[in-house]
Amino acid sequence: DIQLTQSPAFLSASVGDRVTITCRASQGITTYSAWYQQKPGKAPKLLIYAASTLQSGVPSRFSGSGSGTEFTLTISSLQPEDFATYFCQQLYSYPRTFGQGTKVEMK
């Protein structure tokens, strides 16, 4: 199985901050990656696919980059509704796997 390691596991930030989350894959996955946002008691929501393509309806302050084994999710200016947990996923091989999550908390 391809292992995905996210860093950091927890992140304290303030509204307006630029936030970057990293996801490292145990082997190359080209650009077959995605990012999801999850709020407490809710299902994950797709933010980014194909490493850098913004899902329809997702604010442009979210962006993704990377290829191979390293990927990043960036929030250019953190908004109150962005405090949540973020997961990466690889779609390169079976079984599909997820990172362990990064919780973005209010400082």
Next chain:
Amino acid sequence: QVQLRESGPGLVKPSETLSLTCTVSGGSISSVYWSWIRQSAGKGLEWIGRFRSSGSANYNPSLQSRVTMSMDTSKNQFFLKVTSVTAADTAVYYCAREGQWLVLDLWGQGALVTVSS
């Protein structure tokens, strides 16, 4: 718009079979892959597998011997069965649609299943 809703027993006894239904409204379940994912405190998000109406399926090898997915296109429903459950199968179970680039672009609200006697 397309919506997904999971349903099924919230409590299952150890060694019995967990059965969940995902009902899709607002669109057809044909010609698309549908997935099951579960989330527990101990293991995070775990992909269980995917299935489409042609019968094509991919399962997580860690669960493959105990998992069956199926579908009733006339009812716009797809199903998950997990046999011989233990406490380790306690989780929130989600159904989701696989969209372009193989991503999970639409999710149900989730169903908590607890395995306990």
